[in-house]
Structure formats: structure tokens, C-alpha cells
Amino acid sequence: MLKPKELGDELPGFDAVVEDTEQNDSQTNKKKKKGSGGFQSMGLSFPVLKGVTKRGYKQPTPIQRKTIPLALSGKDVVAMARTGSGKTASFVLPILEKLLSPNSKPQPGKNLRALILSPTRELALQTLRFVRELGKFTGLSSAAILGGESIEQQFSVMSGKAPDIVVATPGRFLHICIEMSLKLDNIKVVVFDEADRLFELGFGEQLQEIVARLPSSRQTLLFSATLPKMLVEFARAGLSDPMLIRLDVDWKLPSTLWLGWISVRAELKTAALLLLLDKVLTPETPQAVVFAATRHHVEYLHLILQQAGITSTYAYSGLDPSARKIALGRFTNKKVSVLIVTDVAARGLDLPALDTVINYNFPAKPKLFVHRVGRSARAGRAGRAFSLIAAEDIAHLLDLQLFLGAELLTPASVETNGPTCPSGVWGAMPTVQLELRHQDVVTWEKNYSEIEEAVRTCSRGWQQYVKWREPASAEANKRAKTTDAPTMTHPFLVDDNMDKAVDMVQQIKNYTPKGTILELSAKNDSPSYLAMKAKKQAHGKTVAKIRDNKKLKAAGILVEDMGQKSNKNAGKKKKEVVRDENYIPHQASDQHTEMGMAVNFNAGAESAALELGADSAAAARSRAATLRWDRKRKKMVHVDPDGGRKMIRTESGGRVPATYRSGRYNEWKKRNAAVDDDDDDDQARDVNRKKPVSEFRPHWVKHNERVAKKAAEAKSKEFRDKQQIVKERLRKDKVKQKLKYKVNKKKKRK
Template sequence: MGRKEIVDEGLPGFEAPIQGERSEKDVTLQKKQKKGSGGFQSMGLSFHVLKGITKRGYKQPTPIQRKTIPLALENKDVVAMARTGSGKTACFVLPILEKLVAPVNKPLQGKNLRALILSPTRELALQTLRFVRELGKFTGLSSAAILGGESIEQQFGVMSGSTPDIVVATPGRFLHICIEMSLKLDNIKVVVFDEADRLFELGFGEQLREIVARLPSNRQTLLFSATLPKMLVEFARAGLSEPVLIRLDVDWKLPSTLWLGWIYVRAELKTAALLLLLDKVLTKDSQALVFAATKHHVEYLHLILQQAGISSTYAYSGLDPAARKIALGKFTNKKCSVLLVTDVAARGLDLPSLDTVINYNFPAKPKLFVHRVGRSARAGRSGRAFSLVSAEDVAHLLDLQLFLGAQLVMPSEVSECGDACPSGVWGAVPTHALELRHQDVVAWEKNYSEIEDAARVCGRGWQQYVRWREPASAEANRRAKLTAPPAAPHPCLLERAQLQAAELVEQIKSFRPKGTILELANKNDSPMYLAMKAKRRVHGKMVQKTRDNKLQQAEGILEESSKSNSTEEFSVAKSSKKKKKAAQRDENYIPHFASDQHTETGMAVNFSAGASSAELELRGDDAAGLRSRRAQLRWDRKRKKMVHVDPDGGRKMMRTESGGRVSASFRSGRYAEWRKRNAAPDDDDERPSADKPQKLSEFRPRWVKHNERVNKKKAEASSKEFRNKQQIVKERLRRDKIKQKLKHKMSKKKKK
């Protein structure tokens, strides 16, 4: 009977145990036999978890899930890295559900919180919570989100009494709740750091260390990220014990189904180029995600797209949390075609219907580019990523090519056009179409004051952004000066006839006459013509050699070398005709740089080093200021140098959500006030005893509840503890009104 019900539920490969037929040894033997199938059924998951997987539509686990889930089920600490969109969320959600469902891990009374998932952003936390509820639909486990920007009193109600089994939280607000409520985390079995490198990059190190200090030592810790460095110094602080490191798809940083296109355009024409791209990629049901540098760019582009008749919405970190949730909901439900965002949406968001990503402003870090374009081409689907590159972004583009291990393809090397254009081509925008669109943008900025003001603010915001963004490497800046930008249009933006016309125009542009203007415009017997002829006879070969060297240097064939006489010459690194033989490395030779140097540089996570490089140290202007500065230093015998005196005086400090530093044991008293208002019981009060009166049943008549509310209002009105300013003023006005009525009655009696 039981087997028939499960077959009807549609769980392939899973058979329900029939009571009285098989022993526990038979069940374990069957699991071992199924282990080679490679599906979720071979992982030993329980029926309720498998039912949630099937209802979600998953059939086969991804490579990272196949590697990670068995280790997590064995209660091992795991540090996992896989490229974005490979299914990392299920790697920690499924083990958590399986572990909490087990009868061994039954919750104690008043201590339901048994799993904690920490996310860097509220959007990623909400998405993870939705994923937990979908997969754990049939397990009976409760879950909740503790996020910054939400009502803290509502979160007091969630965490008091019967707390949820699984909590998905941002570090700042969760630590605030722990301190205010004196929350005990002794019963937590699993803690997960989702997008772990981003948590440390955003400066959540202090909050994470404080949360980890409150967790039990026998917990299981899981770290997941799309990019993870080999040096796990920052992550070791999270308290891992003998972790297992899993690195998959390290060489393939981007999905093979992702198409890349680099569009070269002048900075002032980027808006017009964006409109042209949206006109091409937006079809009936398609959607696009556009990344901009600042919130000012997002608001400006939203106004431009409104005038262009393209439905769009936007989200950035400074926006109200409810507005961000509404914007993502509109885009997910296909109520609009374009979502304009900053880098707040570059991590972890799963947008199923997204097929195109456009970088309006080029990212400064290669790792950030990987996360941006990773919103498309997820879970085996295909996708496209366009990047608008201006002259000041060429150096960052060259750094990115080193990180990806790819090369730029020029339009002249490609014969296909349109949708058949290969990935990685670097081309320009067709000039005639770009000029027409730019005229529209200029007219909108001139005729609409709102767009004009937004453009002005956008320009100022860009100046500040350029000042603080991470610069490209020195080598990339040197190569960028020698790299000639493409003049030919990108083949993806052209049809076959347009491509032939563009090739003809490119040939005309690149045509170089043999003679100079002095030779072409004059007669054969003129003095200027004769002088140029004589000059060409003497120095013609040297001029031609210099031109060839510059061209080869721009293509990377030549390298620049300096000699002792301080004169710079160009030495041929490899001949353009003869191919250089591949160097055979000696097994005893140790190179100066690692083979994956560029990869590790791009993936590096070191918040403290980045913060110290951006630190501005101010010196005193006079002798008194210098003396006070020296007084803050003391000699450290072990380090043999002067070190700063601890400004906290040895106290344990933490950083609040607003950025200020307070004592780690600081409480504002908001939870105590909330308990008084809501009469929330303590954990000890929840236990039934003979002396304490039992709670009334919830099913009471309506008039009983009405009388309780009236009595509660009377008690609050009589107690000065619960009065605020409005209640006091209202009470005074009521008393004055009564006094005036009494005076009026007394005056009437006297007249009679």
C-alpha cells in the first residue's frame, strides 16, 4: 500500500520501506548497491527530502552537488568553490534538511534554532529562504529570515518563544538580535557562510568572529563561494576544523554556454549604444539585466528608457528594502523587460528567465565581472553578455583577458555575422545608427529638466567613482596605450550586406598612400617634392621599420627592453613568419611566478590589506599635535617596533549596522520594552507547572476577547509606564474639556 502511494507521487528510483519485510541491514545494503547510479536517490536522502527535490523539478545533481553533499552528510567541514550558476545553494540546503529531520537531532524545548545560514545581501538571503522552503516543503521544518532594514520588533516576535529550525540572516542584524535578546546558540548543528569571500570583502569580519564565538564547538561549518583563493587565512578565522577543500571548474571560470561580446564606444555615447543593444536583444519574451556603476547612473538610465518606450525597473543598495523587493518581483514575474542594478545584484541572484547581461560601466575587478555575467547562462542554459568598453576601460579589459586566459578577436578575423558571430569579438558600434540614437538622447536631456538634472548628478557621481575604484595593473596600462581600438563594427550588430559594406569602409580608412601630402599636392620639380624625395631615400627604411615595430608591439609580437646607455630599443620576441617553439620546462626549474598567478590575483580576498592601502594618516600641524600623536604609540618588545595603543582599552568591541563601534555586550533595551508591551514570556515561563496558571485556550468567544482588549487598554491608560507624548497630551486635553464643562454647568446654576 505504502509503495503504491509513493509511485503515484512520482519519485523515480525510491522505494518506501514496508514494515515487517526488511531489516535495517537490508536498507543499508540497498543504499550501497544504489550508490553508483549518480542521482539524488543514491545519496541516502530521506523520503520527505527526495519528495521536495522531485517537486522542485531536479533530476540529476550537478558536479559540485555530487562532490559536496555526501561529505556534508558525513558531518565534515567543507570549503567548496564552483563557478556561478552551478547549484551551490542545494549543496548546503539538502544536508541541512536531512540532518534536522533525523530523529537524533530532535530540538530541545525552547531551542528550535538548529541551522544558521549567513548571506552578504538581503536579496540573496530572501532567495535562499525561498529555496529552503521549496525543498523542505514536506519535512515540516520551519524557517525565517533575519535581515537588516526590516522591523526589529517583528523579528523579536520570530525569535522569541518557539524559534524556527532554520534561520537565513545577514550578519549585522543577526548579531544585533543575539545581543539584544541574549540569544543562546548552543543547539546549532550547522552554520553556512554563503558567498563567503563577499562576506569578508564587505567588512563583516568582526560580526562573523563574534557570531562564531557564540556557536558551539561541535557544530558543522560549510563555506561556499563562486570564487575562492587558495590561501584560506581569512576563512580559517571562521573556526573550521580539518575542512575538506573542493575546487571544481577552476580552469573554466565562465560557463561554456555563455557568449561574450565587447563593444568599443566613446564614453559620451554609451547611453546611445545601450539603446541600440536593447533594441537588438529585447524580443517578445526576452529580458535584460543592465549593470551600472552608481545609483545615479541607475536612476538616469531609468528615465532614459522611459522616454525610449522600454519598460524597466531598478534596484540599488540605498533603495528602500520594500522597493527593492518589489522591483525584483516585477522583473521575475516578467512585468518589465529591463532591470537596472548596481553591483548589489552581482552575487547569488537566480533569475530563471534572464538571457542577456549588459555591462553599461565596465567592472574594475575580474572577479566582479565573473559574478555579473554569471546571472545569465545558469544551470546549463545559454546566455549572452555584452560589455561597453570606453578608452579608460581598455586596461581593465586587458587584465580581464589575462584572468580568463582568453584573447580579443578583431572583427576582421571573423567571417560570420548576426547571431552566428563567435564569442569574444571586440568591435565598435555602427556609426550611422549610433549618431541617430545619440541625437535622441541629447534632445531628451535638453527638453526634460528631470533627465538634465539626473545627467549632471550622474557625471559628478562618475568622477567620485573613478577616484575610488581599483586601478588596473601597470602592465595593462602600458599595453592599453599601444592597443589600437577597433574601428570596424561588431559583426553581431550587422547583417551580411552591412558587413560587406563595413569591410569596404574599413579598407578605405586603413588605406595609406605611399607619398606624403607634400609629394602628392605639388609638381615634380617643386622644392618641397624634391626635399621629401631626398629625405625618403636617406631615412625611408628606418621610418618603415619603426612603423612595423609599432604595429608588432601593439599585437604583442615585440617587447620593450632598456639598455645601460638609457636608450630604449625594441627587440624581436618572436618572428611573425616563424612560429616560436614551445619551451620545454625542466622538472627542477622553479619559475619566479606561479602558473595561475593572474587567477589568484583576480580572486584574492583580503579586506584588511585593501582597507590599509586606502587609509589616510594625518600628522599634527604643530609640535603639540606631534607630541599627542607620539603619545598614542608604545614600544612592543616582541615586534621590535612602535605600535598603536588599543583605543578600546582592552574591551571587546563590535561594529553596529550603522557603522559605529560599541561594546560587544551593549544592549539598547528595545527587547525589554517590546516584552513589556507584548507580555512575551521567558523561556522558563513556557514550562508548565502546577503553581502557574495555564494559558487560556485560543478558541474563546468574541465577547471574551473584546473584554480582554478593553481591560488591557484601561490598564495601559492607568499605568504611566506605557504612556508616550501623544497619550499624555490627549489626557490633558480630555481633562481640560471636563473642567470647562463643569465650569459651564456651575455658571448656569449661579445664574438661576
């Protein structure tokens, strides 16, 4: 066999092996020191690299390392990775690089060259901030087109010289396109951010209309945390020969995320939450996000935390967009300790300083759990996720364990207590402290009418929520009936002083008296006493043996042998099934993973939000009213409220005609005397025209800017006329006289 040196350059793509010399060693050492795994090796231009370094990024994440080179080469990409893995930068950097290239220069009246579609307003604003930070030195303009904002301000943004990059929600962007007759011929890149969520939230119609208006030569990028394996469903988004990048198969949750399962009765959940927050909110981890099932639970918990002296804010779907924005702003700026939300904030929001997530109500689907706890432990940071498990949540917990491929640990199998205990332990709350906290909660519910009414509303809302919640699998429900909830305290909540009390409680639970209740108060000659004495003589040994076996099983010494339960089958040995190497099972090895991660795009577009559900009874009723039973297809389908007419639903709930315009843009042009953008002859006027505001700001911000501008202009004047000089001297004289008067007054008093 030949040695490597004698092989020569026979392998394609590999350099020939050269004999080691001191010169070669020095060169290789220099190359190693430089390092080629960073953003510099991706061929990014200087303005983009400058923005990356200014943002503080040093090394690309795995999804960025795989996605950015493919996107820069112009291929359509479908990328799947867990939340917090850096998906946003994976499409923002290729967009900036592509728009800076000389091949994609803006044409007159067609400056819009990149479109990013996001499912929610919060995610769109976050993406816009990200685009501006990374593209700070590129000179590219960007704007957000969001539902719930003033449409006239958006007319001013999109008219004239439109921004290079638009981050939009599908409903409002399509409304703008119809009203303004926007031409999207010059768009080079389209991004579907959180693609599965776009279809789940019922944006199928809007996406189809937007895709139909886009040029066929565009590049399409789909980014999401979970998507099915098959690419057939992506045809609706208009992909051509896409490259699939999937980094969510090996792990679903970050390795730095610590999980804790806490067993508690349903009526004690509020007290358990207060105990948990007292333990979790420390100077090192000052903030936490609490997920509740409905908007009524959110408002109830907010009132309870107010009474407990814990600062909190909340957000849910029915809340005004500006109020949601203010609430999230208060939390990100660390003005409050707790953010209480429904699943409207389960995905897409980047809270980099967040350390703790608490599931007050357990999520119905494993995929939703992944995105809830994905708010923490982002970008390599450590994080914790606690879940309160009631009796009705055990089946969903077992489904989740199958999906994660994890094992539930018992407190008895754990040696360390406190924050250093291992992840994945299922334990209970400290009973004494829980009862004391529950007394406080009951007192608040009785003394405060607001909280009392919130409790009644919560109970009605929970009844409705259980009806539309996704049920657990049949197998999990069977296992849940035989699975006992733990009684030992979770090691994270155990203090050193509590060990003795816990041991005593455990001894009391394991204590078995010698006499039964029939023997305690009866006389020696009573019939009950004599009957029990006869029974003990007949079956005493069997009872003692079973009790000893139970104690050994509880201690983990004896393992129950299911095959030796019946004497009939004890002698028979089952034949082992021998399968050849070509045997193919009818179920895939990762079937539970795929069931949890699959998002059927057709079903998602037809039935709005299958997994997120509604967070109020009114939203659930309105959704049910739009469905009817189709006898042919044997399923519930949507009722067409427009009688076959083509209509598009906006985010505000209104329906916009797809074939004609309502004329609001023409009225706005008349009022503002806007000049049409299509006139190529008036380019000089376009240059001198004031650029539209690319973000939506309140009136007081604009007023402060005008005042500051006037003050700056006044200071910048080097030469003044005679009147201004005289006024300034008189003003200074008045100030001096006032000061003299005050000084003299003080002297007279003395």
C-alpha cells in the same frame, strides 16, 4: 602475464571477476537502467526526496554530488564553485536531512537548530524561499532575520517556539541575539553563504561574535564562488579539519556563456547601450540586466530608457530595502524588460530566466566580472554577456583576458555574422546607426531638465569613482598603450545590408594618395614641391616597401620578426636557456588566476569592500573618514569611534553594545504580554499559543487573510439559527425585486 580472470579478488574494494552468464547480464542491465548517480543514491529521507522531485531536480550538479555526501557525514566543508552551479541546494539538503534525524531533536526553548548567514537581504530571502520549497514536506519551520525590517516582528518570530532554520544577515541577527539573550547551544549546522563577500562587506566583527556564541560541536559549511587556496584564513570562521572542494580551477565561466566585447568612445556609451538593447531584446530573450558604476549612472540610464520607450527598473545600495525588493520583483515577474543595477546585485541573485547581461561600465577586477556575467547562463542554460569597452577600459580588459586565459578575436578573423558568430570577438559599433542614436540622446539631454541634471551629477560621480576604483596592473597599462581599438563592426551587430557600406569605409581607410599635402596646392616651381620631389627620389623605394609590408601585415600574410629589427643584433643568436627538470620558477603557472581570485580575509574585514567599492560619493567619503595612516604598519587602518569600547555595527548603520542590552525586547514583552519561553512547566500553554508569523507581510495581506477566514467560517456552518435564515430570505427577495424593476423599465422604454 596473467589475464584478469586469473587474478582473483586481489584488489581491495573490487569484486572478483565472474564468468559471463545470461543471468548476470540480465542483472547488470537492470542495475544500469536504474542509474545510481541521482539524489536517490545519497541516502536522503523520503520527505526531502519528495521536495527535491517537486522542485524539479533530476540530477545533482558536480558541486552537489561532491558536497552533499561529505556534509551528511558531519564533516566541515569548504566548497568553491562558480555562480549558478547549485551551491544553495548543496547546504539546504544536508540541513534538512540532519534536522530530521532522531539525534537532533529540538529541546524545550531551544528549537533553533540551523543558522544560514547571507551577506545581503536579497540573497537571504532567496535562500529562505529555497529552504521552504525543498523542505515543504518535512514539517520544519523557517524564518528570515533581516536588517531594515521591523525588529518587533522579529522579536515575535524568535520568541515562543523559534523556527528550526533561520536565514539571517549578520548585523541584525547579532542585534537580536544581544537584545533577546538568545542561547545558540542547540545549533547543529552553521552555513556561511558567499563567505568571501561576508568578509569583504565588513562583517568580520559580527561573525566573530556570532561564532563565539555557537557550540563547539556544531558543523560548519562555507560556500562561495571564489576563495584563496590556503585554509589559514578560515580559522576565523571556526572550522576544524575542513574538507576542501574546489571546482573553480578548470573553468571560471560556464561553457554556455557567450562573450562579446564592443569598442566605443566613452561619450557614445549611452547611444551604444540603446543600440545594443534594440538588437538584444527580442521575444525569445525579452529581458536584460545592465551594470553601471554608481547610483547616479543608474538613475541617468533609467531616465534615458524611459525616453527610448524601454521599460526598466533599478536597484542600488542607497535605495530603501522595500523599494529594492519591489524592483527585483517587477523584473522577475517580467513586468519590465531591463534591470539597471550597481554591484550590489552582482552576486547571489538567482534570475533563472535571464539571458543577457550588459556591462555599461567595465568592472575593475576580474573576479567582479565573473560574478556580474554569472547572473546569466545558470544551471546549464545559455546566456550572453556584452561589455562596452572605452579607451580607459582597455587595460582592465587585458587583465581580464589573462585571468580567463582567453584570446581576443578580431572581426576580420570571423566568418559568420549575426547571433551565430563565435564568442570572444572584440569589435566596434555600426558608425552610422551609432551617430543617429547619439543625436537622440543629446536632444533628450538638452530638452529635459531632469536628464540634464542627471548628466552633470554623473560626470561628478564618475570623477570620484575613478579615484577609488582599483587600477589595472602596470603591465596591462603598458600593453594598452600599444593596443589599438578595433574599427571593424562586431559581427553580432553586422546586417547583410551593411556589408557593402563596411567594405567601402574600409577601402577609404586603407586608401593612400600618391601626392602629399605639400604637393596638392603648390605649383611645379614652388620650394615645397621641389623639396618633396627630391625626397621621393631619395626615399621612394623605402616608403613603398614599408607600405606594402603594412598591407601584408593587416591581411595576416606577413608576420613581423622582432629579432630582425636591428642589423647589429641580426648576426648574433641568443643562447636558449636550458633548464633541468628540477627547476622551480619563482612565479606559479596560474599566478594571474590566483591574483584575480584571491580574497584576503584580514584586509576584507578591515577595509570593508575592497573590490565592490561604493556606488555613491557620500559612501566613499564616509568610508575614507573612518581610516587613518598607521606609521608602524605602513598602511591605512580603521579608526575606533567608540574609544576602545566593544560595539557591533548593525546593517542600518547604528552601533549596538556587545556587552549589555538596550532593553527594547523587555519593553516589547511588556506591551505584548509575552510569556517567557524558558518555563518548562507551561508546555501546554505553549502548544495552544498561536505560532509566530515566520515571514514579514504588509498589513493589507493580513487584513485580506482575516476577511477570507471569516468568509470561510460563514460558509462552513451547516446549521443556522432562525434569524440568519430570515435575513437570507429577505436579502434574496430584495434582489429579485430589483431585477423585476429593471426588466419592467426596459419594456416601458421600448
